[in-house]
Amino acid sequence: xxxxxxxxxxxxxxxxxxxxxxxxxxxxxxxxxxxxxxxxxxxxxxxxxxxxxxxxxxxxxxxxxxxxxxxxxxxxxxxxxxxxxxxxxxxxxxxxxxxxxxxxxxxxxxxxxxxxxxxxxxxxxxxxxxxxxxxxxxxxxxxxxxxxxxxxxxxxxxxxxxxxxxxxxxxxxxxxxxxxxxxxxxxxxxxxxxxxxxxxxxxxxxxxxxxxxxxxxxxxxxxxxxxxxxxxxxxxxxxxxxxxxxxxxxxxxxxxxxxxxxxxxxxxxxxxxxxxxxxxxxxxxxxxxxxxxxxxxxxxxxxxxxxxxxxxxxxxxxxxxxxxxxxxxxxxxxxxxxxxxxxxxxxxxxxxxxxxxxxxxxxxxxxxxxxxxxxxxxxxxxxxxxxxxxxxxxxxxxxxxxxxxxxxxxxxxxxxxxxxxxxxxxxxxxxxxxxxxxxxxxxxxx
Numbered sequence: 001x002x003x004x005x006x007x008x009x010x011x012x013x014x015x016x017x018x019x020x021x022x023x024x025x026x027x028x029x030x031x032x033x034x035x036x037x038x039x040x041x042x043x044x045x046x047x048x049x050x051x052x053x054x055x056x057x058x059x060x061x062x063x064x065x066x067x068x069x070x071x072x073x074x075x076x077x078x079x080x081x082x083x084x085x086x087x088x089x090x091x092x093x094x095x096x097x098x099x100x101x102x103x104x105x106x107x108x109x110x111x112x113x114x115x116x117x118x119x120x121x122x123x124x125x126x127x128x129x130x131x132x133x134x135x136x137x138x139x140x141x142x143x144x145x146x147x148x149x150x151x152x153x154x155x156x157x158x159x160x161x162x163x164x165x166x167x168x169x170x171x172x173x174x175x176x177x178x179x180x181x182x183x184x185x186x187x188x189x190x191x192x193x194x195x196x197x198x199x200x201x202x203x204x205x206x207x208x209x210x211x212x213x214x215x216x217x218x219x220x221x222x223x224x225x226x227x228x229x230x231x232x233x234x235x236x237x238x239x240x241x242x243x244x245x246x247x248x249x250x251x252x253x254x255x256x257x258x259x260x261x262x263x264x265x266x267x268x269x270x271x272x273x274x275x276x277x278x279x280x281x282x283x284x285x286x287x288x289x290x291x292x293x294x295x296x297x298x299x300x301x302x303x304x305x306x307x308x309x310x311x312x313x314x315x316x317x318x319x320x321x322x323x324x325x326x327x328x329x330x331x332x333x334x335x336x337x338x339x340x341x342x343x344x345x346x347x348x349x350x351x352x353x354x355x356x357x358x359x360x361x362x363x364x365x366x367x368x369x370x371x372x373x374x375x376x377x378x379x380x381x382x383x384x385x386x387x388x389x390x391x392x393x394x395x396x397x398x399x400x401x402x403x404x405x406x407x408x409x410x411x412x413x414x415x416x417x418x419x420x421x422x423x424x425x426x427x428x429x430x431x432x433x434x435x436x437x438x439x440x441x442x443x444x445x446x
Contacts, residue, residue, distance in 0.1 A: 001020055009277055022075075046383065048381075050387065053221070053238065053432070054238075056163065057163055059161050059164075059434075060371070061160070065088070066139070067098065067155075068141075069086060069136060070085040070135060071135070074133050078130050078131075080129065080130055081123070081124045081131075082131050083134055084121065084133070088117070091119075093153060093439070094144075094153075095152070095153065097126065100132075100137075100211050101139075106123035106125050106126065107126055108122070109123065134426055135360070140193060166218075168211065168238060168429070169426065170425075171424065172203070172207070173422060173424040174197065176196055177195070178410060195360055201425065204402075204427075213244050213341075214245065215242035215431070218237070218238050220239075223236070238444045241430075242431055243439075244441060246431060247433070248432040252273045252274060252277065252361075252441070253441050255442065256442075259445055259446035268328075271329060273440070280365065281330050282332045283363060284336050284363070284443075285361050286336055286359065287337065288341035288358070290342075291357060291358065292335055294445070295326075295338040296323050333361075341355055358444065358445075359441075360439070366381055368382050368434050370434075383431065383434075384431075385401075385430070385432070386431070387433060390427075401427060402427045405428040
């Protein structure tokens with residue numbers, strides 16, 4: 001229902017708040033069909049305050065490493081003792097046993113020397129049978145064995161890997177004249193808001209959602225002395241990596257062999273890559289509709305033997321050609337609509353980026369275990385938004401995450417002499433992806 005803002009008993013409500021508060025306005029976002037990634041994060045409670053414009057976290061290394069024989073680094077193959085050089089240093093220790101591809105076990109039986117960051121040593125078969133190996137072969141580390149009255153083994157320290165990202169300051173504004181301002185809409189129980197402000201708020205959140213998926217981290221930071229990215233006032237600006245981009249940099253990046261035609265071998269290849277990074281087994285697949293349909297076609301057209309091996313669990317209501325869940329091996333994959341990737345003006349048009357053609361996988365639990373200071377374990381979200389809080393949220397000027405300010409003689413709190421109502425939106429937000437190695441991008445379409 002349209003109403004004038006001068007109507008009795010109508011109280012103004014921030015455009016951002018009217019979108020965020022489902023009790024006041026439960027229909028606005030759904031009607032717009034511009035599904036927002038930021039809204040998904042709020043519902044999942046995956047926002048975390050940051051006090052600085054850049055943020056870091058540390059991840060532990062694997063506690064064991066497969067060793068690879070260097071080029072020309074194997075002599076004595078076919079005997080009980082090999083003299084070898086490996087491609088790394090620091091992981092081999094005297095007395096350590098290794099499992100060979102043919103099931104044989106050998107033990108490092110000499111001192112270890114290092115040159116050019118490569119370790120050399122001898123490996124002796126533990127049962128006296130012959131060991132065979134060539135350059136490029138890999139061996140798996142097992143336990144260290146020692147004799148009586150043994151001294152301490154060589155220490156092996158494990159490092160930490162630092163990951164960092166930074167938030168961007170997003171902004172947009174709209175100015176309503178004394179004519180436009182009369183197009184107000186009543187919201188919920190006695191609140192009013194300008195229709196154009198509501199549309200602008202949705203556009204702002206949609207654009208920001210796109211960045212939180214696809215953004216690229218800038219070299220610039222706010223303190224950069226000679227910035228290459230500046231605003232109209234010459235101030236340095238900074239941008240944030242999105243979830244897709246973080247996964248490209250640090251996660252599993254995969255695509256089907258023939259784009260547009262996935263086959264079961266493509267799925268096997270993806271799962272093998274997840275096994276290689278010790279990934280969880282239950283995944284939520286954020287699926288653009290066109291990519292999802294390609295897997296529908298594949299799985300629905302399997303023969304009975306293929307269906308049995310795939311162990312499909314499908315919604316059997318009526319004739320449903322939408323595969324919701326797929327269990328293969330020990331992996332459980334749940335296809336989930338990813339409406340933002342279907343947006344025809346952002347990710348789903350001829351010549352668009354790969355995002356609208358790619359299924360993004362996030363562990364279904366949404367949480368990864370962390371080792372807190374002091375040794376107590378807890379969990380952190382795999383994906384969360386770091387944000388600087390809105391300092392005027394308590395004054396009905398936006399939400400905790402997005403600031404909304406007004407100026408002009410027609411603003412809810414009038415200031416100035418121009419007959420206008422200018423609304424400005426600001427948000428300081430960025431993505432943080434923990435354990436990105438467990439996330440994947442699986443491109444399906446060309």
